[in-house]
Structure formats: structure tokens, C-alpha cells
Amino acid sequence: QRAWILSNPPAGEIQKDTFELVTRDLPELKDGEILLQVESLSNDPAQRGWIQKDQDPERAYSPPVQKGDIVRATGIGKVLKSRSDKWQEGQRVVGMWGWTDYAIAPATAVQFAAIDLPGKPTASLSVLGMVAVTAYHGLFDVLDLKPEHAIIVSGAAGAVGSIVVQLAKNVVGAQRVIGIAGGKDKCDWVKSLGADDCIDYKEAGWAEKLKAALPKEGADRVFENVGGEVLNEIFKVTRRFGKIASCGMIAGYNGAAQNLTNVSEIVKNRLVLQGFIVIDIGARWPVAVKELAGWVTEGKIKIDGAETLVPAKVDDIPQVWQRLFVGQNRGKLITQLTN
Numbered sequence: 001q002r003a004w005i006l007s008n009p010p011a012g013e014i015q016k017d018t019f020e021l022v023t024r025d026l027p028e029l030k031d032g033e034i035l036l037q038v039e040s041l042s043n044d045p046a047q048r049g050w051i052q053k054d055q056d057p058e059r060a061y062s063p064p065v066q067k068g069d070i071v072r073a074t075g076i077g078k079v080l081k082s083r084s085d086k087w088q089e090g091q092r093v094v095g096m097w098g099w100t101d102y103a104i105a106p107a108t109a110v111q112f113a114a115i116d117l118p119g120k121p122t123a124s125l126s127v128l129g130m131v132a133v134t135a136y137h138g139l140f141d142v143l144d145l146k147p148e149h150a151i152i153v154s155g156a157a158g159a160v161g162s163i164v165v166q167l168a169k170n171v172v173g174a175q176r177v178i179g180i181a182g183g184k185d186k187c188d189w190v191k192s193l194g195a196d197d198c199i200d201y202k203e204a205g206w207a208e209k210l211k212a213a214l215p216k217e218g219a220d221r222v223f224e225n226v227g228g229e230v231l232n233e234i235f236k237v238t239r240r241f242g243k244i245a246s247c248g249m250i251a252g253y254n255g256a257a258q259n260l261t262n263v264s265e266i267v268k269n270r271l272v273l274q275g276f277i278v279i280d281i282g283a284r285w286p287v288a289v290k291e292l293a294g295w296v297t298e299g300k301i302k303i304d305g306a307e308t309l310v311p312a313k314v315d316d317i318p319q320v321w322q323r324l325f326v327g328q329n330r331g332k333l334i335t336q337l338t339n
């Protein structure tokens with residue numbers, strides 16, 4: 001087994017010594033366990049939170065990764081050997097297999113069998129994966145989006161955001177869907193998914209353009225993925241009694257200050273800001289996946305172009321993951337292990 005362990009939990013930017021690549025012999029397979037070859041890995045901004053230095057575990061939604069542990073990551077693994085009745089050799093299964101090439105895990109660690117869409121073996125990490133369920137839960141349960149609403153979606157060219165845009169326009173039929181993303185190419189793509197407009201937040205004057213793209217009163221709903229400067233400007237264009245679902249704050253994950261100087265807008269304009277975590281959907285997860293699969297079949301959620309697949313050796317797993325923090329992905333960033 002070659003695996004990346006957490007060697008030095010980071011407080012700010014990722015350092016050279018944050019992770020360490022180790023080579024180990026795997027133990028014998030015990031009753032109830034499976035041996036997996038990890039085929040592909042999900043790259044998630046949340047992993048940055050799980051490895052953060054000096055966390056209060058009482059306040060974390062999942063236990064922090066400990067020093068010396070394999071870095072936690074969701075992936076698709078192929079069962080090479082099984083000593084469980086539940087999973088057979090050759091099956092492809094989703095679970096938190098971590099930054100490793102091979103893993104031994106209890107059969108109960110399997111979350112579900114990978115769903116194979118024609119030509120899209122990684123759909124369980126993208127359009128039918130956790131990020132899609134996050135989009136579903138945030139949009140329908142937290143924001144209760146209606147056709148009469150105007151909605152802003154930040155991080156709109158990312159894994160979660162690109163699905164939010166499509167659900168908002170192609171499923172709900174919201175009157176105005178405005179994406180925010182970094183760069184013209186990403187914005188063109190977001191518009192091709194159905195957004196009425198997309199604002200490039202890396203361009204000067206973007207906040208004025210955002211305001212101009214919205215109805216006069218502002219946005220009724222916001223699906224907010226990034227925090228920082230983007231959220232700060234969003235406060236000023238969310239309409240009175242409007243609602244912001246706070247899904248993520250990637251702008252601050254590597255230690256940068258969020259600088260939310262416009263936060264008093266919450267009081268002045270009676271905004272509701274609600275954070276949520278996808279696990280809050282609980283037992284309705286498979287219901288969401290089923291519904292999402294239907295929309296993929298109907299073409300309301302596009303699978304073509306929804307993934308940035310990066311073939312990589314185990315050695316390069318951390319570098320690929322770090323692309324998230326510099327915007328080097330469109331849709332879901334997936335590592336395909338080649339060794």
C-alpha cells in the first residue's frame with residue numbers, strides 16, 4: 001500500500017510537510033473485510049477542514065483526521081478480495097477509502113455500489129454523488145426555491161454550483177438564475193448550463209454587474225459556496241427578507257480572512273443566513289440520488305463536461321486536490337489513479 005498520511009495538520013496554507021507518502025504492507029484480510037483497489041478519488045474542499053490544526057472536535061461535523069492517519073477522501077474502489085457476503089470481487093463501491101492505492105476496510109464501510117452511467121464510471125462522485133445531493137438539499141430544503149424567485153449561485157462553475165444552476169433553471173424554472181464564477185470560460189459554461197447570466201468575480205467592477213443582472217429589489221435566494229469578498233458583496237444585493245444558504249466558505253479555508261464588512265445588511269434588510277451540511281438530509285439521501293438520476297436521464301442535468309478528470313499517480317494526489325483552491329477545475333474534480 002502507498003498512502004498519504006497527515007503528518008503536520010495545517011493552520012493556514014498547505015506546506016511541503018503537511019502530508020507524507022508512506023509505503024506499508026497491508027495486513028491479512030479478516031472476516032467481514034474487503035480488499036479494494038482505489039480507482040478514483042473525489043476532491044473536496046471539505047477535506048481541508050477535516051485536517052485543520054487544533055480543531056474543537058465537539059464543534060466539528062465529522063471527526064478531525066489525526067496526525068499519522070491516512071488523509072480521508074471519498075473514492076470508488078474495486079473489490080479485489082472479499083471476506084464478506086455483502087460485496088463480491090469485481091464490484092465497484094463508494095466509500096471513504098482515503099488517499100491510497102489499496103485499502104482494507106470492513107464491508108460496512110461501503111456507502112453504496114457505484115452507479116455506472118454509460119461511459120461515465122465516476123458519476124457516483126459527480127452528478128449522482130455527494131456534491132449533487134448537496135445541491136439538491138440546499139436548493140429544495142434550505143432555500144425552498146420557487147419559479148418566481150431570482151437566485152444567485154456562487155462557485156457556479158464548481159461541482160456543487162454547476163448542479164445548483166441546472167436544478168434552479170431546468171428543474172424549478174426560477175425566473176432569474178445568476179451565476180458567479182472565476183473567468184470568462186467558466187462563465188460561458190455556466191450560461192450554457194442554463195444560467196441567465198454569469199458574473200466573473202475576477203473582473204473589475206463585478207459587483208456592479210451583479211447588481212445590474214438582478215431584478216431591482218435584488219435576489220430572493222442565494223446559494224453561497226465561497227464566502228469572502230463574494231459573500232460580502234452578495235449581502236448588498238440580497239433583497240429584504242431574502243435568504244442565503246451558506247454551503248461553503250472556500251475563500252477562507254487556507255487561513256485568509258473572510259472580511260465580511262457588510263454583515264450588518266443581515267439586520268438592516270432582515271436577511272436569513274442559514275448554514276447547512278449535506279448529511280442533514282439523512283435517510284432521504286437515496287431519494288435525492290434517484291430523483292437526480294431521473295433529471296440526468298431527461299437531460300436537465302448534463303453529464304458531459306460535468307467532470308474534470310485528472311489521471312495521476314498516487315504521488316500526485318495532494319497536488320491534484322490543491323487545484324480546487326486555485327480554481328483549476330470545472331465541475332467535479334476527480335483523480336483517476338493510474339498506478
Ligand code: NDP
Pocket residue numbers: 043044045046130131134155156157158159160161180181182183186225226228230246247248249250251252276277278279324325326327328329330331332333
Ligand atoms: P468546486 O468544484 O466548486 O471547487 C472549488 C472552486 O472554488 C474552485 O474551482 C474555484 O472556482 C472556487 N474558489 C477557490 N478559491 C476561491 C476563493 N478564494 N474565492 C472564491 N472562489 C474560490 O468545489 P465543490 O463544489 O466541491 O465545493 C464548493 C463549496 O461547497 C465549497 O466551499 C465546499 O466546502 C462546499 N461544500 C459544502 C457541502 C456541505 O455539505 N455544506 C458539501 C460539499 C461542498 P473559481 O474558479 O470560480 O474561483
